[in-house]
Amino acid sequence: MAAAAVQVFATEEAVANGLAKYTSDLSKKFIHRRGAFTVVLSGGYLIKSIRKLLEPPYVDEVDWAKWHVFWVDERVVHKTHPDSNYKLAYDGFLSKVPIPPKHIYAINDSLSADDAADDYELRLKQLVKSGVLDVSTTTGFPRFDLMLLGMGPDGHLASLFPKHHLLRENQRWVAFTKDSPKPPPVRITFTFPVINASAHVAMVVVGTGEVDAVGRALGRPDSSSDLLPVQMVTLEDGEFIWFTDKEATSKLGSLYRCRNRFQTLLKRIGMGSFTGSWFRKSKG
Numbered sequence: 001m002a003a004a005a006v007q008v009f010a011t012e013e014a015v016a017n018g019l020a021k022y023t024s025d026l027s028k029k030f031i032h033r034r035g036a037f038t039v040v041l042s043g044g045y046l047i048k049s050i051r052k053l054l055e056p057p058y059v060d061e062v063d064w065a066k067w068h069v070f071w072v073d074e075r076v077v078h079k080t081h082p083d084s085n086y087k088l089a090y091d092g093f094l095s096k097v098p099i100p101p102k103h104i105y106a107i108n109d110s111l112s113a114d115d116a117a118d119d120y121e122l123r124l125k126q127l128v129k130s131g132v133l134d135v136s137t138t139t140g141f142p143r144f145d146l147m148l149l150g151m152g153p154d155g156h157l158a159s160l161f162p163k164h165h166l167l168r169e170n171q172r173w174v175a176f177t178k179d180s181p182k183p184p185p186v187r188i189t190f191t192f193p194v195i196n197a198s199a200h201v202a203m204v205v206v207g208t209g210e211v212d213a214v215g216r217a218l219g220r221p222d223s224s225s226d227l228l229p230v231q232m233v234t235l236e237d238g239e240f241i242w243f244t245d246k247e248a249t250s251k252l253g254s255l256y257r258c259r260n261r262f263q264t265l266l267k268r269i270g271m272g273s274f275t276g277s278w279f280r281k282s283k284g
Ligand SMILES: O=C(O)[C@H](O)[C@@H](O)[C@H](O)[C@H](O)COP(=O)(O)O
Pocket: 042, 043, 044, 045, 046, 073, 074, 075, 085, 149, 150, 151, 152, 153, 156, 157, 158, 159, 182
């Protein structure tokens, strides 16, 4: 059973540095262990947050040829459309590193939403068969090495929105929606069982836009039956780690901040980690 861990950095710049080191360390670990590193990206601010990977020392250290890149969600638009998460990632990140194009798994943009979801799921199944993608021995869902995710002000992650029927999807690996409350409405998305099978999930939230959702997600346990989507992540056997800054956590109580400072101190003197005890526990 693993608890969510929280790292609160002083600035957005420090978050970007911490995230680059975390990603680069995991890249080394998985490439050493299994010869590949499967990385899932989201849209939104995340692509800006991974910019430090494009700079030394990381840009030279990372074995880009072994990366396999996926999207946790994608808008069903052409890859050249300004709404495309692929375009956002390609322009801001992927075009600047030597990842083999055949390792970049963009949505098939010539298909309708339902066919695109089927097609993406089928491609994931083929990658499981060929051994590129791990699989959860408990649930049979694909197990990605690292998901780099963002969260919206309503607590959504991927295209899993509050009160949406896709929150309950537990069979499909990739599902589609035609009524996303965040435009554009037509999207495909990984489902919760796929997110929950991950080995590592980094939830990157900076600035003031999501303070209320961060306050709910990281504050005292929420007894409400209306959990935010981000509160519904329960990794089976993985690490869920928040990369946040002071602004994003500014609505958390002073007790939380004291506790976090205390844990930072313990960590510095080698006596503890950032692991949160009153955060949601993941299922064992
Ligand atoms: O298609 C999308 O809209 C994104 O993939 C979405 O899941 C995003 O990651 C969050 O909405 C956070 O977005 P921001 O970082 O812009 O707040």
